[in-house]
Amino acid sequence: MNTFPDERDLPEARHRQLRQFVLTETREAPAPVRRRFPRPAVLAPVLGLAAAAAVAVPLLLGGGAPAYAVEANPDGTLTVSIFEIKDPKAIEGNLRGLGYNVIVDYVPQGKQCAQRVRSQDWVPREQADWVNLPPDGSEVPGYVIDPKMIKPGQTGVLMFAVNEHHVAGVVAGVWGGISNGPVAPCDLVDGDAPLEG
Incomplete structure (x- = not known):
């Protein structure tokens, strides 16, 4: 009206x-x-x-999405998903908090670890296949790791090849190894060698 x-x-x-x-x-x-x-x-x-x-x-x-996630699977494995290339030591701390002796490094494109041989006593690859892609058809992004393969006194190493020039960063590949002894830190230097311990 x-x-x-x-x-x-x-x-x-x-x-x-x-x-x-x-x-x-x-x-x-x-x-x-x-x-x-x-x-x-x-x-x-x-x-x-x-x-x-x-x-x-x-x-x-505490706003924003998490940079990574570590999720337990029913079979005892863990799925590590990386959503943003930020802080590998946070993932390392999370895994250590779960009781696993693991070192996590991000290696950007065009870089490599200065210490090319990080351990003198790697477990043979056939016995240390603890990092895999998720099963085919899985909707879970990331990598499946089996930390039970790391025995007392051993150290697991996860090295993620990352492309920091992408908007949120992209994981291009992963290398995983198990050492029977100490592992040298990954101090990044210029270079483009493939990932290896």
């Missing part, structure tokens, strides 16, 4: 008054206001604080 009368229903005097008001207002338009932008010396710190807040708030509140 319209509480105001339509314009055509107005008395002639009111029509004239309304027309005069509109014409007066359009003739006496205010002068444009000249806006003055803040100086760069003032604007730069403000923008810097805004950018820092945009990064810090999700970190503090």
